Amino acid sequence: MSKIFFYRCPVCGSVVFAFAEASPACCGRDMEILKDTLSGGAVDRHLPDARMEDGVLKVTVGINLHPSLPGHRIEWVFAETVSGGEFRFFGPGEEPRCVFSQGTKVKNVYAFCNLHGLWKCMKT
Numbered sequence: 001m002s003k004i005f006f007y008r009c010p011v012c013g014s015v016v017f018a019f020a021e022a023s024p025a026c027c028g029r030d031m032e033i034l035k036d037t038l039s040g041g042a043v044d045r046h047l048p049d050a051r052m053e054d055g056v057l058k059v060t061v062g063i064n065l066h067p068s069l070p071g072h073r074i075e076w077v078f079a080e081t082v083s084g085g086e087f088r089f090f091g092p093g094e095e096p097r098c099v100f101s102q103g104t105k106v107k108n109v110y111a112f113c114n115l116h117g118l119w120k121c122m123k124t
């Protein structure tokens with residue numbers, strides 16, 4: 001089974017993923033690798049809650065919904081599949097809830113908080 005790696009640009013915040021370690025660059029700088037660690041944030045506000053309902057995968061970030069403020073928000077959710085994955089991006093003020101129509105193929109779901117880092121859950 002492949003491991004997934006996420007990289008984020010320290011300048012513009014763009015994100016890419018790869019199934020092998022890489023050295024991507026953006027804005028003239030090396031992109032930073034994101035670790036799937038619990039980096040000080042509350043589990044109940046960061047761990048993605050992913051559930052199959054009516055044939056689609058519904059994801060909410062946090063059993064207690066994560067805030068969506070300019071300085072503290074979920075920037076994106078990624079649904080990992082065997083062959084790749086899909087991002088959903090959120091701007092300030094947008095609740096971190098989304099749907100993936102290819103939910104049956106999803107293995108893991110990741111959420112990235114701009115203060116508390118990368119969080120991962122297995123699909124339920």
Ligand SMILES: [Fe+2]
Pocket residue numbers: 041046066072073113114115116
């Ligand atoms: Fe957070």
